[in-house]
Amino acid sequence: MTAGERSRSRAPRPRMELCLPEEAGMQRHDADLVRVQGESLERALVALEGLSVGDAFGETFLRNPGPAVFRLHQREVFPAPWPWTDDTQMAVGMLEVLAAHGRVDQEALARRFAERYEPHRGYGMAAHELLRELRGGGRWEAASRGLFGGQGSLGNGSAMRVAPLGAFFADDLDRVVDEAARSAEVTHAHPEGVAGAVAIAVAAALAWRSRAEPVDPGGFLRAVAERLPDCAVRDGLAEAQKLDASAGAEQAGRVLGNGSRITAADTVPFCLWVIAAHPDSYSEALWSTASALGDIDTTCAIVGGLLALRLGLAAIPAAWREAREPLPAGEWGRRTS
Ligand SMILES: [Mg+2]
Numbered sequence: 001m002t003a004g005e006r007s008r009s010r011a012p013r014p015r016m017e018l019c020l021p022e023e024a025g026m027q028r029h030d031a032d033l034v035r036v037q038g039e040s041l042e043r044a045l046v047a048l049e050g051l052s053v054g055d056a057f058g059e060t061f062l063r064n065p066g067p068a069v070f071r072l073h074q075r076e077v078f079p080a081p082w083p084w085t086d087d088t089q090m091a092v093g094m095l096e097v098l099a100a101h102g103r104v105d106q107e108a109l110a111r112r113f114a115e116r117y118e119p120h121r122g123y124g125m126a127a128h129e130l131l132r133e134l135r136g137g138g139r140w141e142a143a144s145r146g147l148f149g150g151q152g153s154l155g156n157g158s159a160m161r162v163a164p165l166g167a168f169f170a171d172d173l174d175r176v177v178d179e180a181a182r183s184a185e186v187t188h189a190h191p192e193g194v195a196g197a198v199a200i201a202v203a204a205a206l207a208w209r210s211r212a213e214p215v216d217p218g219g220f221l222r223a224v225a226e227r228l229p230d231c232a233v234r235d236g237l238a239e240a241q242k243l244d245a246s247a248g249a250e251q252a253g254r255v256l257g258n259g260s261r262i263t264a265a266d267t268v269p270f271c272l273w274v275i276a277a278h279p280d281s282y283s284e285a286l287w288s289t290a291s292a293l294g295d296i297d298t299t300c301a302i303v304g305g306l307l308a309l310r311l312g313l314a315a316i317p318a319a320w321r322e323a324r325e326p327l328p329a330g331e332w333g334r335r336t337s
Pocket of ligand 1: 085086087121122123297298
């Protein structure tokens with residue numbers, strides 16, 4: 001197709017390749033689309049790449065529990081392929097809605113999560129219940145608020161998928177807070193579930209803004225905490241500020257939690273501590289994250305998404321990107337509803 005034909009064509013795009021920044025060594029498969037969507041979408045795609053590689057890297061240790069500890073100790077990755085999980089699947093859905101609407105349209109997001117749902121991707125029990133209800137035509141408001149006896153979910157699922165959103169709105173932190181909260185509500189109505197998403201989205205925006213600058217660990221954690229209401233996630237960030245980088249990830253996991261309870265408060269402070277302790281190496285941070293065990297795919301997805309924003313795609317080991325299962329073809333360029 002010539003450039004002229006492309007500019008005239010507004011037909012639905014059946015399949016979109018990832019469009020990643022040229023400066024990071026990536027080929028632009030659809031320059032027209034990049035121009036239309038602009039820098040926000042490019043940033044979000046960088047976050048998705050870091051998130052999905054982290055997700056897939058972390059998942060290898062959960063799938064192979066026997067040799068996992070030895071491999072973690074030796075820093076020896078498992079052979080390819082590395083399948084991604086629910087963290088990536090929901091992040092793709094999130095990004096598709098942002099690309100189509102330029103904001104979190106909660107109705108569209110619920111529908112996209114339901115359409116993308118594949119039961120074998122490692123979803124938690126409550127997510128299975130919720131997504132099946134949505135696929136059956138249930139309303140997201142009632143389904144989300146109805147979980148856990150009407151309290152809503154305080155799980156880490158709203159945080160694991162949200163780095164691309166923080167990247168998308170990185171120019172406006174107030175907007176990041178608002179859109180992250182709206183994205184969480186669709187599945188995680190409990191205030192802790194909302195706070196977890198807000199914390200990681202704000203951290204993603206700050207990670208993007210911090211590129212080419214040294215990170216002040218305490219200042220980073222405080223800046224995230226300042227955006228949260230009084231809650232357990234914020235209490236965890238206060239604890240994280242007391243832990244020096246030299247404490248090591250395993251100790252940090254014991255103090256802050258490592259995601260093994262699958263809650264936002266048990267996951268988010270630890271991940272942000274890792275970022276503060278290892279802000280300048282994607283692989284060092286992910287090995288460190290995984291060494292604490294727990295919900296490894298999710299903790300690595302969160303850390304990976306944030307550090308790709310700070311350090312760029314070139315910081316992700318090329319072999320890891322090749323090992324990760326290819327991402328689903330995203331509908332970045334057309335409306336999802
Ligand atoms: Mg997962």
